[in-house]
Amino acid sequence: AQSVTQPDIHITVSEGASLELRCNYSYGATPYLFWYVQSPGQGLQLLLKYFSGDTLVQGIKGFEAEFKRSQSSFNLRKPSVHWSDAAEYFCAVGANYGNKLVFGAGTILRVKS
Amino acid sequence: DTEVTQTPKHLVMGMTNKKSLKCEQHMGHRAMYWYKQKAKKPPELMFVYSYEKLSINESVPSRFSPECPNSSLLNLHLHALQPEDSALYLCASSQDPAGGSTDTQYFGPGTRLTVL
Numbered sequence: 001a002q003s004v005t006q007p008d009i010h011i012t013v014s015e016g017a018s019l020e021l022r023c024n025y026s027y028g029a030t031p032y033l034f035w036y037v038q039s040p041g042q043g044l045q046l047l048l049k050y051f052s053g054d055t056l057v058q059g060i061k062g063f064e065a066e067f068k069r070s071q072s073s074f075n076l077r078k079p080s081v082h083w084s085d086a087a088e089y090f091c092a093v094g095a096n097y098g099n100k101l102v103f104g105a106g107t108i109l110r111v112k113s
Numbered sequence: 114d115t116e117v118t119q120t121p122k123h124l125v126m127g128m129t130n131k132k133s134l135k136c137e138q139h140m141g142h143r144a145m146y147w148y149k150q151k152a153k154k155p156p157e158l159m160f161v162y163s164y165e166k167l168s169i170n171e172s173v174p175s176r177f178s179p180e181c182p183n184s185s186l187l188n189l190h191l192h193a194l195q196p197e198d199s200a201l202y203l204c205a206s207s208q209d210p211a212g213g214s215t216d217t218q219y220f221g222p223g224t225r226l227t228v229l
Binding site for chain 1: 117119144146153154155156158161163169201203205207216217218219220221222223225
């Protein structure tokens with residue numbers, strides 16, 4: 001069965017610093033991978049997705065993610081964090097039946113000024 | 114436009130009440146979903162509708178009753194809930210149920226439910 005691990009529960013970065021959020025997946029075939037962001041009390045917004053092709057994926061709000069099959073990873077990066085990026089970030093993999101998404105536990109990003 | 118709307122934003126109900134959550138999308142999507150999200154946890158899938166038919170029920174208790182009256186609307190009827198059912202209920206939609214795991218889901222803002 002598919003699973004997603006986000007090793008970091010909380011991350012704190014300074015405004016203007018670079019960011020990398022880690023995501024590792026377990027899946028037997030080609031994974032379909034997503035990053036979503038959730039502000040407190042809000043729904044989930046899609047940041048980016050990977051299905052196939054170029055392993056470096058660009059998303060909204062200046063985010064990018066790199067798919068590395070050899071490491072079973074799909075880490076999210078941003079070169080310069082803004083205070084408005086403070087939120088919870090979820091990595092997810094598409095399950096191999098139906099339309100089910102399997103989410104990681106999430107990483108809470110705090111941005112200090 | 115990738116907007117999914119949900120009403121109400123907040124709902125407080127007693128354990129003997131009957132209430133409904135509503136979700137709407139006008140993107141022509143043919144798959145719609147209900148998720149439950151407890152505090153500090155990821156969303157958990159409850160139900161999936163494909164072409165207005167229930168395709169996945171993740172062993173959800175019968176006090177939650179989904180309904181898909183047409184391709185744009187999804188309801189979740191609530192009856193005899195327990196305090197532990199208090200959570201954020203998220204609706205999502207995606208374009209093509211046949212797309213399987215490549216079908217991108219778009220989420221609404223959620224309904225914050227409190228059961229007293």
